[in-house]
Amino acid sequence: MNRIAMTRPGLVFGLALIVGVVTAVITPSTPATGASSIPPTIAATLYASGLSEPVDIANSGVTGDIRLFVVEKQGRIKVVDDGGMVRTIPFLDITDRVVAGSPPVETGLLGLVFHPDYETNGFFYVNYTAPSPLRSRISRFTVTGDPNVADPNSEKIILEQLQPESNHNGGDLAFGPDGLLYIPLGDGGGAGDPNNYAQDLTTLLGKIVRIDVDAGSGISPDCDNLGTGSYNVPPDNPLVDGSFGACDEIWAIGFRNPWRFSFDRATGDMFIGDVGQNRWEEIDFQPAFSTGGENYGWRCYEGNHPYNTTACQSMGAYVSPVTEYGRDGGHCSVIGGYVYRGAMYPAMVGYYLYADFCSSNFWTLTWDGANWVNTSIGTLGLSSPSSFGENIDGEMFVASLNGSVYALSVPGETPTPTPTHTSTPTLTPTHTPTHTPTSTPAHTPTSTPSPTPSETPDPDTFYEYLPLVANEP
Ligand SMILES: [Ca+2]
Numbered sequence: 001m002n003r004i005a006m007t008r009p010g011l012v013f014g015l016a017l018i019v020g021v022v023t024a025v026i027t028p029s030t031p032a033t034g035a036s037s038i039p040p041t042i043a044a045t046l047y048a049s050g051l052s053e054p055v056d057i058a059n060s061g062v063t064g065d066i067r068l069f070v071v072e073k074q075g076r077i078k079v080v081d082d083g084g085m086v087r088t089i090p091f092l093d094i095t096d097r098v099v100a101g102s103p104p105v106e107t108g109l110l111g112l113v114f115h116p117d118y119e120t121n122g123f124f125y126v127n128y129t130a131p132s133p134l135r136s137r138i139s140r141f142t143v144t145g146d147p148n149v150a151d152p153n154s155e156k157i158i159l160e161q162l163q164p165e166s167n168h169n170g171g172d173l174a175f176g177p178d179g180l181l182y183i184p185l186g187d188g189g190g191a192g193d194p195n196n197y198a199q200d201l202t203t204l205l206g207k208i209v210r211i212d213v214d215a216g217s218g219i220s221p222d223c224d225n226l227g228t229g230s231y232n233v234p235p236d237n238p239l240v241d242g243s244f245g246a247c248d249e250i251w252a253i254g255f256r257n258p259w260r261f262s263f264d265r266a267t268g269d270m271f272i273g274d275v276g277q278n279r280w281e282e283i284d285f286q287p288a289f290s291t292g293g294e295n296y297g298w299r300c301y302e303g304n305h306p307y308n309t310t311a312c313q314s315m316g317a318y319v320s321p322v323t324e325y326g327r328d329g330g331h332c333s334v335i336g337g338y339v340y341r342g343a344m345y346p347a348m349v350g351y352y353l354y355a356d357f358c359s360s361n362f363w364t365l366t367w368d369g370a371n372w373v374n375t376s377i378g379t380l381g382l383s384s385p386s387s388f389g390e391n392i393d394g395e396m397f398v399a400s401l402n403g404s405v406y407a408l409s410v411p412g413e414t415p416t417p418t419p420t421h422t423s424t425p426t427l428t429p430t431h432t433p434t435h436t437p438t439s440t441p442a443h444t445p446t447s448t449p450s451p452t453p454s455e456t457p458d459p460d461t462f463y464e465y466l467p468l469v470a471n472e473p
Pocket residue numbers: 222239240241242243244245246247248
């Protein structure tokens with residue numbers, strides 16, 4: 001089967017490019033170690049509280065820096081010190097430029113990641129909703145001489161994507177093992193991807209984008225449709241064809257709202273939680289050896305079920321989720337997590353943990369050498385999980401939108417002695433000159449009429465999207 005098996009009628013070039021691409025067998029590149037098919041008992045313990053709508057958790061990536069950085073949806077990042085103390089003064093406050101109102105409600109400051117060389121350059125990246133016109137903006141900021149305070153005036157816009165609706169923005173950010181920045185973007189919103197953006201190779205909506213934020217060789221921005229792009233396109237992205245045709249930034253396609261994703265820090269495998277429409281929530285998987293180009297199926301398929309198969313191929317032509325669950329039991333929106341690779345709880349090593357926002361149910365998922373084994377492990381006593389995160393040592397945390405962060409553990413398992421942490425390192429960022437695009441992107445993606453759906457998409461419901469708050473009709 002072709003990994004990108006579906007394209008727009010007008011995109012002959014893109015189709016030709018991808019014909020013959022062989023699909024990788026979707027199994028882990030390195031089977032999870034230490035994980036049996038029977039997961040341990042896992043508990044959540046209150047770690048930090050007093051936060052406002054936390055939606056992401058990050059660490060600086062600097063050895064010995066045990067701090068957590070918690071993203072508050074309204075536009076602040078808070079520092080949580082070892083032991084769970086939340087610093088009063090925000091690390092960053094950009095509430096002056098974030099659209100986070102209620103409604104619109106899936107908007108806000110949604111994601112944070114630190115540059116792999118943060119210790120030397122002081123750079124970190126955020127994903128937030130900006131206004132006029134509504135857009136997803138990925139920007140770089142720089143820490144000050146105080147390691148607990150960043151400079152709100154240091155913003156450098158990296159990439160912007162217009163948002164036709166306020167919902168389905170994705171919002172997460174992560175650097176891959178290759179040092180490149182991966183950005184999952186939702187299908188642009190509305191119910192049922194009315195413009196079929198997730199299967200349209202001429203837009204970044206409904207895709208995972210892969211870009212190089214460091215100066216150097218590469219290709220100029222292609223589909224940065226506001227012309228503000230400051231990045232290079234890696235030459236080995238799967239659809240690179242220059243400033244026409246397919247968007248060179250695309251890494252994988254066919255997503256609805258990939259709200260949270262992560263790389264397994266041990267294997268480099270990617271796990272993506274793609275929020276479903278009305279019926280099916282799914283976890284998608286990409287092995288570390290992937291060279292990109294997977295088509296994960298939306299809007300043709302919702303999980304392993306047909307959704308709107310107009311102009312689509314059979315389900316086997318798309319990459320199916322490694323697990324899915326239905327909306328029964330009060331479930332509504334999948335919250336993708338991480339594979340635990342910490343040192344404190346060996347029994348938890350190798351399990352991918354994820355949850356559902358409405359039911360607060362948690363699951364473990366692992367590869368036992370022959371099959372994906374998915375196990376429901378209950379609610380763990382917390383509500384409204386919005387995001388998972390790791391500290392520098394790989395210990396795992398989960399945020400509740402209600403304002404708290406919980407630490408995950410295996411009760412009764414004697415914690416392995418924790419690494420000695422140094423005091424918060426004083427970073428001396430090297431303020432290297434920002435690189436400018438080699439050319440001003442003049443390309444505007446050509447709008448091609450969407451195929452007329454043969455069936456009317458299901459009417460939206462309150463629970464068809466990540467309901468941070470409801471606003472969609
Ligand atoms: Ca192109």
